[in-house]
Amino acid sequence: MGKKCVAMLLAGGQGSRLGVLTKNTAKPAVPFGGKYRIIDFPLSNCSNSGIDVVGVLTQYQPLELNAYIGTGKPWDLDRLTGTVSVLPPYVTGKTGTWYKGTANAIYQNMAFIARYDPEYVIVLSGDHIYKMDYSDMIAVHEKKGADCTIAVYPVPMEDASRYGIMNTDQEGNIVEFEEKPKHPKSNNASMGIYVFNWKDLREYLIEDENNPESSNDFGKDIIPRMLREGKRMVAYPFDGYWKDVGTIESLWQANMDLLLSPPAFNLYDSSWRIYARNPIMPPHYMSADASVTNSMVTEGCNVRGTVINSVLFSGVEVEEGAVIENSVIMNEARICKDARVRRAIVSEQAVVGENSVVGGAGEIAVVGQGVELPEYSVVRPGEQVDSQAADPMGKQA
């Protein structure tokens, strides 16, 4: 018997707007919120929505993502008849190409979907932080007898021109789609979450692939074509927390949102738990010198300094006299004695040397993965340091 729904998670984005954070990592594997990675959110949503077949489409720096997803056990996706599979592009005979676009990525993996012969396919993007019950969206799709259902989110009107905007009639049927319109008619932004009937989607993908003029993209080609052909397109409005974390600023902001009281995004809901591959570390330790306010701290941290309005990931070391403010310190980073870190993202395994100063008022400063800043380094606001560029700027005599 076929599955009801298969999820295809588009995780191929290079995430170039995240700068040094995605130098060695695909964007969905970027850490978030103390112990998670971006991809934990769609994967946990799938698991909590009862979807147990997930294809993860990726073609950029797959090593870390592959290792992270493994068998899918942390998300309870290592099931007898379910799976989470990383699907990179591959060669068949003499042909075979990189994923040309989002639709092409699914086209190239139609055999994966066909193995499960589902009624519906839900297409997800791996760039957002949100909790959504996909089974409810599928139920709406089913009830309305739609050919395609698209999740939409009300963005502020002034930002609407940065999104794909869905204009709907009173019953919630999509009548028009505008990609990044200069003069938006509504603020219903597409969340990049689509539900299709598998049989129809299959035909659309094959036809789209045979069209040499197509850019093989859902937003640019498939959705406009379905609209032109008068298919029943339904908007599924979502009003929870939804945040694109595609830029340094927005990634930092989404982390800070967790610190609001009450948090803008609630991770404490035990009925909709976000799962992650957990490193096994002892609880974190706060020394007698430590001072922590309005912050999140994870297992394995050793805090001897001051932490204000910040998120510390697992295994972070904060030495005596160090001050961290409004910052995101990722897994196993070390902030050495008397260093000051403000409005910054310090990436995994990075070391901020003694008496260094990172960030300050202005744009977010970033210290890349594994960078070892020598003592007395200065990283100015908005500056990004990766492993090659690190040099002892501003070193005092």
Place this chain on the structure above:
Amino acid sequence: MKDTFGLIYTSHSDMYLRELTRSRSIAAMPFGGRYRVIDVLLSNMVHSGIHNVGLVTQRNYHALMDHLGSGKEWDLDRKRDGLFILPPYVTKENTGSYTGLLDALRSNIGYIRRSAQRYVVVCGSDILFNTTFDGFLEQHIRTKADITVMYNVPDEEELREQAERTHLKMDEDGRIVDVEFSPILHTYPAVSTNVYIMDKSFLMYLLEVSAAHGRTDFVRDVLMTQVNNLKIYGYKLEGYVKRIESIVSYYQLNMDLLDEGIRTQLLSKPNPVYTKVKDEVPARYETGARVSNSLVADGCIVEGEVENSVLFRGVRVGRGCKVQNCILMQGVEVQDGAQLSHVVADKDAFIKRDRRLMGQPSFPIVIEKNAII
């Protein structure tokens, strides 16, 4: 250490921890914010390359089974061998209620017979140390001993406390020549950890002979009486060792972990202790939280003051609280303004607004599971 399997015997001294072991064995006792006692022994075995572990349970084993599941988290859900939980049952071979280690193992002789490995590490489950058993086995093979007993030399302070311990005397070659059990004044400072290594065939012989003579207790009926007939050697264990013999020693274990050196040695390096993962959210400190010299697990929300304490997963400490020298287990909630000192609160205990509970280091207050104060 491929050719070795492990046997862990749980629950023989469960009454020493009062309320805390009413519904669980010592092996299932939570400690250090997220672990259970059994995690350390299992991890020791796994890091030694032991892939076949039998866990002999007796009373109160539900909490233990719940925690261990398939053994996945310890890498013991294997195609061949893995983790075997051996609960009591009543048949001709199994007495259902064990009076000693020999009795317990004899009752599970079917598992021992089926195990393909040549050597067996047998241990109790109320002691904590982090080591691999490679050196232990190596010495056992080198000395051609019948039984090798792992021991350590506790410090003076620990030796002064009364408990049921087995003291050992070794000659220059390390062979055990005298054994005292639970002496009021001990003669020898070396104390058995109740971890033994033997050839499997020797263990089976020992079990059959003991059963035939109605002997059930390993220390009394084997170590003591056979010390001159068998080649029994001692193997010295170095480093941090903690026996859980009373509420006080359980309390000390948790407080010891506030020391970074001990914490690292026992829990993380070089051999990390594995445990069940709960997918808790990172801990959250609100404005007004003041925490010093404490271990805090994920899922905690702290608004008040915490000092010299261990907070397990999902503990809530309200505004204006003062928590000092406490061990608060999973899900404990301390409401605004409450003051606690030297308290061990079991899972999901609930301390209402402005309550004051003051224990002493020599006698911490124990609050049982689900209690409302």
